[in-house]
Amino acid sequence: MCESVLICNFFQILGVDVGTRYFIRGLDAEGNAANYVETEQITQFESGACSFVQTRGSIPLFWSQRPNLKYKPVPLLNPSADHRGGFALHLDKERVYYGEHVLINLIDQKGPEKILGDRYTETVSTVGLTDNFLRYEPFDFHKECSKMRWERLSILTGKLKGDQDKFGFFSVRSKDAQIDTEQKGVFRTNCIDSLDRTNVVQSLLARRSLQAQCERYEILSPGERIESFTGMEQVFKNVWADNADACSVQYAGTGALKTDFTRTGKRSALGVLKDGFNSAVRYYKNNFADGFRQDSIDLFLGNYVVDPNEGISKPSPLETHRDWRFMAVSLVLLIFW
DSSP states (O other), rough: OOOOOEEEEEEEEEEEEOOOOSOOOOOOOOSSSSOEEEEEEEOOOOSSEEEEEEESSSSOOOOOOOOOSSSSOOOOOOSSSOOOHHHHHHHHHHHHHHHHHHHEEOSSSGGGHHHHHHHHHHHHHHHTTTTEEEEEEEEEHHHGGGOGGGEEEEEHHHHHHHHHHOOOOEEEEEETTOEEEEEEEEEEEEEESHHHHHHHHHHHHHHHHHHHHHTTTSOOOOOOGGGGGGHHHHHHHHHHHHHHHHHHHHSSSSOSHHHHHHHHSSOOOHHHHHHHHHHHHHHHHHHTTTHHHHHHHHHHSSOOOOOOTTTBBBBBGGGOOOOOHHHHHHHHHHHHH
C-alpha cells in the first residue's frame, strides 16, 4: 500500500429526546429514541472517498430506569403504553432516512434486562417483519463473550455478513465526483445504554466496511488485510475508541467501557480496572449529579418552560423534598472519595 488514507468519524445526536443516562430512556410520544446517534465513518483516498453510516439508540419501546441508589436500577416497561404503535412510528422515520434495517439487540437475555428483550422481540415480530426492509438480530453480548471470550463476536459478525454485503457503502471518485456506489441500508445497534457494547460491535462492522473500501479502490492487494498495516490499523482503532468516549461522556458522564478492546483488539486486566473506576464515577454522577444536568438540558432545549408563578402561587420544582438517603450517601462519597 503506497497511497495515503485518511480515516475519521463524525457522530451527531438526532431527535429531541436528549438527556442523561437514567433520565432519558426508550421512546417519547413522537417516536424519537433516547441517545439516538448517527455515526458516519469517512475514508479519504487519493482516488476517491467512502462513507459508512450506522445508528444507535435506546430500545424503541416505552420504558424507564430511574436512579434509585442501586448500581443497576431495574428497567420498567410502561404497562399502559402502545409499544407497537411507538415502535412502528420510530421505524417509519428510520425507513425514510436509511431504507432497509437490521436491528442488532445486544442486551442480556436473562436477568433484569430480559423484560425489555422479550417485549422488543415480540414487538418486532408483530410489527416490523411484514416486508423485506427489516431484520432483527438479538445477541446476548455478556453471555457470549463471558470469561474474555471476545473472539465469539465473530458469531455475530458472521450472521451480519450477508446484510453488510447487500447494504454496501457510499463511494465517490475524486477525478470527476462521480458516485460509484450508494449505501442501501443501515445497522441500528443497541444495548441497555447503547454505549459500550454497542460501540464494540459498530467498530467491527466499520472495520469490515473499511476492508471492502480499500479493496475496491485497490489500496489493498488481493489477500492483504488492514491488520497488516500498523499505521492504518492504529488510526482506525483510536478513531473508534475516541468515538466511544465522546458518545459516552455526553450521555453517561464518563469515557466508554471496554475501549481497551477497541484500541488494542483484546481485553486486558488494566482495561477491566479502568472500567471499574469509570463505573464507580458513573454511579455517583447518575445518582447525584445527572438530575441537575437533565434539568439544564430540558431548560436549554425548551422542553421545560418556566412559569412566572412558580414559587408564588404554584410550587417550585426546586422545593422537591429529597430523601435523606441521597444526602447521606452523597456526603459519605464526598468525604472518602
